[in-house]
Amino acid sequence: MISEPAHVHRLLADVKHVLFDFDGPICDIFAALPAPTIAATLRDYLAPLGLDLPPDIRAQVDPLEILRYAPTAGPLVAETVEAGLRGLELQAALTATPTPGTANVIKQLRTSGRRLAVVSNNSDAAIKTYTDNHGLLGYFDHISARALFQDPALLKPHPYLITQALGALGADPALTVLIGDSVTDIQSAKTAGILSIGYANTPGKEHHLHETGADAIINDMAQLTPPST
């Protein structure tokens, strides 16, 4: 299921623009501040509002699902969750663990003349903080990520963030690839009409990424080292 190196290299050889999902391909943002802890903290922030949260939100471990729910409960809930999540993601970005091999891949792809962008459902502030702290911000031509009070419906799997990056880069979709570790990454890439590489960073994930239609599957970011180097 993991693609042959020659297949990955052929795909990359023609690509001029490389889009990176953030959590997974670039780092493990929730390495020291786990997503379920953030979800529980968001519920703590909402407690003073005295809401009767739906059972799925009371049990939810994915903070982005709480973000998606928040606007349905009114503007005060939306603002509380959005502000809280931005702060917690920034804190998480400070203790995120770099994905092995990615910094080198980013530098080599950029040096080879390709243009790079981040496309992520995480907040733009967290991504700028992490990439700046790790000396990577300057390698990216654009960051297409969750903006303040952005409609959660426009996050991946919606193609909006990819379309935004294509516009900012002036990129031809046929010459652009997204590297992502989630089924929603592959879905958004297909809807946007760009290529996709699935990063199977946990056992068994390659099957889901393959079934969703990823053009290649890797399990080590170092497999993206450009063929010319």
Ligand SMILES: [Mg+2]
């Ligand atoms: Mg991801």
